[in-house]
Amino acid sequence: MAKQRLVVIGNGMAGARAVEEVLARGGSEMFDITMFGDEPYGNYNRILLSNILSGIQDASEIFLNPLDWYAENGITLHAGSPVTEIDRFAKVVQSASGVRAHYDKLLIATGSRAFIPPIPGIFTEPGKLKSGVFGFRTIDDCSGIAAAAGSGGKAAVIGGGLLGLEAARGLLHHGCEVHVVHLAGHLMEQQLDAPGGAILKKTMESMGVTVHVGKSTSQVLGEDRVTGLAFKDGTSLECGLVVVAAGIKPNAEIGVRAGLTVERAIVVDNHMLAVDDMSVYVVGECAQHRSRVYGLVAPLWDQAKVFADHVTGANRNAAYHGSKLATKLKVMGVELASMGITEPSEERDETIQFSEPQRGTYKKLIVRDGRLIGGILMGDISKAAYLMQAFDRDSPLPEERLSLLFDLGAPPQKVTLDEMPAEAQVCNCNGVTKAAIGNCVAGGNRSLPGVMNATRAGKGCGSCKGLVSDLVAWFAGGDVEEDPSVHWYVPNIPLKKSELVEAIRARTLKSVSAVFRELAGGVEDAGAKPALASLLSVVWKGEYVAEPDARFINERIHANIQKDGTFSVVPPMPGGATTPAELRRIAEVAEKYHVSLVKVTGGQRIDLLGVRKEDLPAVWAELGTVSGHAYGKTYRTCKACVGTDFCRFGLGDSMALAKKIEDRFKGIDSPHKMKLATAGCPRNCSEALIKDVGLVAVGDDRWEIYVAGAGGSHVRKGDLLCTVSSHEEAILISGRFMQYYREEAKYKERTYNWIERVGIERVRAVVVEDSDGIAARLDAAMQESVDAYVDPWGALIEGQETTRFASLIPAGE
Amino acid sequence: MSVLGERFLCRLVDVPPGEGRTFEMDGQRIAVFHTRTGSVFATAAECPHKGGPLADGMLGGTTVTCPLHERVYDLANGRELTGDCDLMTYPVRRTADGVVLLLPAASDAMIS
Ligand SMILES: Cc1cc2nc3c(=O)[nH]c(=O)nc-3n(C[C@H](O)[C@H](O)[C@H](O)COP(=O)(O)OP(=O)(O)OC[C@H]3O[C@@H](n4cnc5c(N)ncnc54)[C@H](O)[C@@H]3O)c2cc1C
Ligand code: FES
Numbered sequence: 001m002a003k004q005r006l007v008v009i010g011n012g013m014a015g016a017r018a019v020e021e022v023l024a025r026g027g028s029e030m031f032d033i034t035m036f037g038d039e040p041y042g043n044y045n046r047i048l049l050s051n052i053l054s055g056i057q058d059a060s061e062i063f064l065n066p067l068d069w070y071a072e073n074g075i076t077l078h079a080g081s082p083v084t085e086i087d088r089f090a091k092v093v094q095s096a097s098g099v100r101a102h103y104d105k106l107l108i109a110t111g112s113r114a115f116i117p118p119i120p121g122i123f124t125e126p127g128k129l130k131s132g133v134f135g136f137r138t139i140d141d142c143s144g145i146a147a148a149a150g151s152g153g154k155a156a157v158i159g160g161g162l163l164g165l166e167a168a169r170g171l172l173h174h175g176c177e178v179h180v181v182h183l184a185g186h187l188m189e190q191q192l193d194a195p196g197g198a199i200l201k202k203t204m205e206s207m208g209v210t211v212h213v214g215k216s217t218s219q220v221l222g223e224d225r226v227t228g229l230a231f232k233d234g235t236s237l238e239c240g241l242v243v244v245a246a247g248i249k250p251n252a253e254i255g256v257r258a259g260l261t262v263e264r265a266i267v268v269d270n271h272m273l274a275v276d277d278m279s280v281y282v283v284g285e286c287a288q289h290r291s292r293v294y295g296l297v298a299p300l301w302d303q304a305k306v307f308a309d310h311v312t313g314a315n316r317n318a319a320y321h322g323s324k325l326a327t328k329l330k331v332m333g334v335e336l337a338s339m340g341i342t343e344p345s346e347e348r349d350e351t352i353q354f355s356e357p358q359r360g361t362y363k364k365l366i367v368r369d370g371r372l373i374g375g376i377l378m379g380d381i382s383k384a385a386y387l388m389q390a391f392d393r394d395s396p397l398p399e400e401r402l403s404l405l406f407d408l409g410a411p412p413q414k415v416t417l418d419e420m421p422a423e424a425q426v427c428n429c430n431g432v433t434k435a436a437i438g439n440c441v442a443g444g445n446r447s448l449p450g451v452m453n454a455t456r457a458g459k460g461c462g463s464c465k466g467l468v469s470d471l472v473a474w475f476a477g478g479d480v481e482e483d484p485s486v487h488w489y490v491p492n493i494p495l496k497k498s499e500l501v502e503a504i505r506a507r508t509l510k511s512v513s514a515v516f517r518e519l520a521g522g523v524e525d526a527g528a529k530p531a532l533a534s535l536l537s538v539v540w541k542g543e544y545v546a547e548p549d550a551r552f553i554n555e556r557i558h559a560n561i562q563k564d565g566t567f568s569v570v571p572p573m574p575g576g577a578t579t580p581a582e583l584r585r586i587a588e589v590a591e592k593y594h595v596s597l598v599k600v601t602g603g604q605r606i607d608l609l610g611v612r613k614e615d616l617p618a619v620w621a622e623l624g625t626v627s628g629h630a631y632g633k634t635y636r637t638c639k640a641c642v643g644t645d646f647c648r649f650g651l652g653d654s655m656a657l658a659k660k661i662e663d664r665f666k667g668i669d670s671p672h673k674m675k676l677a678t679a680g681c682p683r684n685c686s687e688a689l690i691k692d693v694g695l696v697a698v699g700d701d702r703w704e705i706y707v708a709g710a711g712g713s714h715v716r717k718g719d720l721l722c723t724v725s726s727h728e729e730a731i732l733i734s735g736r737f738m739q740y741y742r743e744e745a746k747y748k749e750r751t752y753n754w755i756e757r758v759g760i761e762r763v764r765a766v767v768v769e770d771s772d773g774i775a776a777r778l779d780a781a782m783q784e785s786v787d788a789y790v791d792p793w794g795a796l797i798e799g800q801e802t803t804r805f806a807s808l809i810p811a812g813e
Numbered sequence: 814m815s816v817l818g819e820r821f822l823c824r825l826v827d828v829p830p831g832e833g834r835t836f837e838m839d840g841q842r843i844a845v846f847h848t849r850t851g852s853v854f855a856t857a858a859e860c861p862h863k864g865g866p867l868a869d870g871m872l873g874g875t876t877v878t879c880p881l882h883e884r885v886y887d888l889a890n891g892r893e894l895t896g897d898c899d900l901m902t903y904p905v906r907r908t909a910d911g912v913v914l915l916l917p918a919a920s921d922a923m924i925s
Contacts, residue, residue: 072897526871552871803829811843812823
């Protein structure tokens with residue numbers, strides 16, 4: 001049978017999900033699918049726009065289906081191509097860019113847009129918002145708001161509902177002074193009662209948001225750009241940015257033009273079919289079902305399933321019966337969940353309430369005939385998962401009402417997980433139940449990311465991630481099977497580092513290829529190569545058989561690869577001290593080899609960037625120094641302040657110590673880079689407190705040794721290992737610490753990660769107090785490594801390899 | 814694949830085992846890889862991601878890891894193992910001491 005043509009208008013959350021549901025029912029066999037989207041992107045998770053504005057997530061993280069996905073599933077996507085006309089008689093749609101597509105079945109999923117109330121001055125011309133005024137609906141809105149917020153200024157949000165408060169929180173993140181202007185008497189009046197709204201107002205204000213309730217905006221001020229708002233009560237507010245979050249307006253005009261029945265949105269029946277046309281379905285915020293139009297995602301998922309069941313024939317009786325609404329506010333620092341009605345509406349309704357306004361806690365449940373029909377949880381939402389479930393399923397509540405609000409006695413989380421029924425919905429965004437997570441774990445998926453990928457739980461708004469993680473642990477129960485490979489040194493050899501070292505010694509394996517041959521069944525693993533090379537060099541020192549292919553390109557040719565494939569060269573400069581002659585030589589080399597950038601590094605050295613691979617040997621030869629080792633997982637450099645020679649405050653000779661350290665430890669391989677510094681006094685001009693090893697002079701030739709500091713993407717003050725009383729002792733203990741780290745740490749584990757794992761006490765016991773009696777052995781091992789040092793630049797300049805430095809070789813003989 | 818002919822690409826000694834080198838033939842840049850087990854492969858020289866020099870990457874079995882952002886490709890078929898952006902491959906054959914490029918018939922032309 002020839003395939004039917006399914007055309008989808010709207011590539012948003014409902015449209016894309018509906019297509020996924022169709023595919024899941026074998027729909028690609030039945031339909032040629034064409035999608036039209038107004039936005040020039042693949043489908044993304046609109047819910048997370050709040051997180052983007054508040055800086056929690058990056059725009060690139062919220063895409064649900066990248067463009068590849070459409071191609072893979074044989075879907076023709078016209079992105080950035082809104083449909084303007086539907087001809088229901090010819091069964092064809094036409095887009096603004098002129099694309100025409102015939103359909104057998106049509107799905108309208110055009111969603112809605114920000115509702116812009118007709119306040120005088122809000123538009124400069126019909127449909128065009130005044131500069132500085134934004135809706136909050138799309139990625140482009142988000143970028144516009146962020147750009148206009150710049151680095152602060154005064155901003156107003158019109159509307160104190162869910163969306164408005166999330167926008168306000170986002171603007172705070174951009175450094176704005178934020179005002180929320182709300183028409184109703186209390187915030188979030190759809191989801192909260194008046195006392196709840198009042199508590200929320202206080203919470204928002206404590207975060208720095210000014211909240212105006214009962215305030216009606218009468219005019220948007222400013223000529224071409226917004227300069228402020230004027231209000232009905234005669235007051236006004238100056239501001240350069242306005243976000244309008246006053247509700248949504250369904251994109252239903254297309255239905256009107258096509259002659260479909262449209263009230264607030266396009267009217268559908270229980271199969272999500274337009275009431276006037278058996279070939280046209282409607283899902284999402286542009287659909288009106290039993291007089292209701294939904295503005296949250298959970299109902300759309302149900303609608304998408306019903307549509308897919310019906311259109312594919314998987315279940316022609318599938319019917320949508322409406323959804324109950326429950327929601328959580330995604331404002332960092334505010335815990336708020338709400339469901340159903342906010343006030344009792346019949347005499348038999350019973351209200352259970354707890355209020356502690358000072359602490360921002362408010363809980364209110366409305367129970368009818370022993371079932372939950374409404375609820376507000378603020379400040380403490382630990383019971384939200386359970387209650388939302390009871391609400392959604394209409395399940396009977398326990399007689400003991402107090403336990404509905406609080407966890408009494410037993411450890412809170414456990415009670416909740418136990419008492420949660422199997423069909424309880426854990427992830428509302430993606431409709432994943434407790435049972436589905438259980439099945440996934442039982443099926444062998446025991447990690448949080450694994451379960452999240454397999455079930456999609458936690459991949460919507462993300463607010464249930466904690467619960468998903470708890471459930472995975474709970475289901476995995478006693479036999480949490482920890483993946484043993486996390487302890488292996490490399491993934492393809494099932495041995496811990498210590499066991500691996502033993503095996504390497506026992507079989508005298510001195511090269512990486514020998515290790516693969518003997519211990520990995522001859523199977524190479526690219527990722528394991530550098531880890532093994534590093535380990536072998538620590539174990540065998542001078543006897544280690546180096547194989548270039550086991551090292552990253554940087555360590556193969558002893559320079560740092562740059563994004564254009566050229567390299568950077570850093571001559572050594574211990575303690576940042578140099579001479580005019582040395583500078584002159586560097587300058588000459590830089591000119592001769594057309595170095596594109598000469599830059600002082602953070603490690604007090606000079607970086608020559610943009611050296612061509614084939615020029616490296618000549619550059620090194622003419623620099624006339626040994627390698628600065630600025631590229632590998634090795635000892636890198638030792639920074640220093642001026643110390644005693646010139647500084648008025650100097651207590652110790654930090655420059656001389658830095659030089660001795662660099663002479664001794666240069667090029668020493670290690671699990672990750674080791675950056676050192678010496679400081680002549682506790683002012684720490686050389687930042688010794690945030691180095692892998694930092695030595696700080698405290699007077700009388702005494703030095704404090706700080707270890708495992710970090711000053712990169714992670715910042716950590718080093719731990720004081722001990723205080724020593726000479727340069728010699730400082731070098732000895734630093735070396736012993738580094739050797740212990742070299743032997744114990746996992747590959748790519750910086751000193752600061754390692755120390756958090758094993759604890760400074762343990763390291764101090766071994767290195768300073770010699771608790772294990774291995775101090776002398778560690779010192780000797782470090783000495784051997786030092787003795788085995790060969791300058792790689794020198795070796796390579798003299799080497800015989802013909803093509804090592806060629807970046808392009810002519811083919812042929 | 815029907816083969817029209819062969820062209821000498823490079824000497825084996827120019828590509829040490831476990832490594833790759835970039836060669837230029839008729840203006841095209843081709844990365845040649847020589848595994849430690851003695852197989853040879855040829856691919857486009859530039860990583861499809863951001864043009865990283867693949868010959869400077871790490872070989873593991875029959876895969877290469879790009880030195881710039883660590884995307885991994887299967888040398889045998891060009892498939893990206895870390896994603897789905899594939900790499901162009903060239904059919905080659907190893908001779909006693911060199912690597913030759915197989916020229917496909919025009920119908921399945923991979924190289925003009
Ligand atoms: C900032 C923000 C936070 C939110 N937070 C939550 C939350 O926490 N929880 C929750 O449940 N919901 C939340 N929502 C609501 C949720 O995002 C919507 O309910 C959902 O996106 C509606 O899906 P939809 O497919 O109907 O509409 P949309 O996702 O808007 O998709 C409709 C798509 O159709 C396109 N379109 C329109 N007209 C045409 C045309 N003529 N031709 C082609 N394409 C067209 C639009 O450009 C759009 O891409 C939030 C919304 C926003 C904006
Ligand atoms: S250029 Fe190859 S991975 Fe980015």
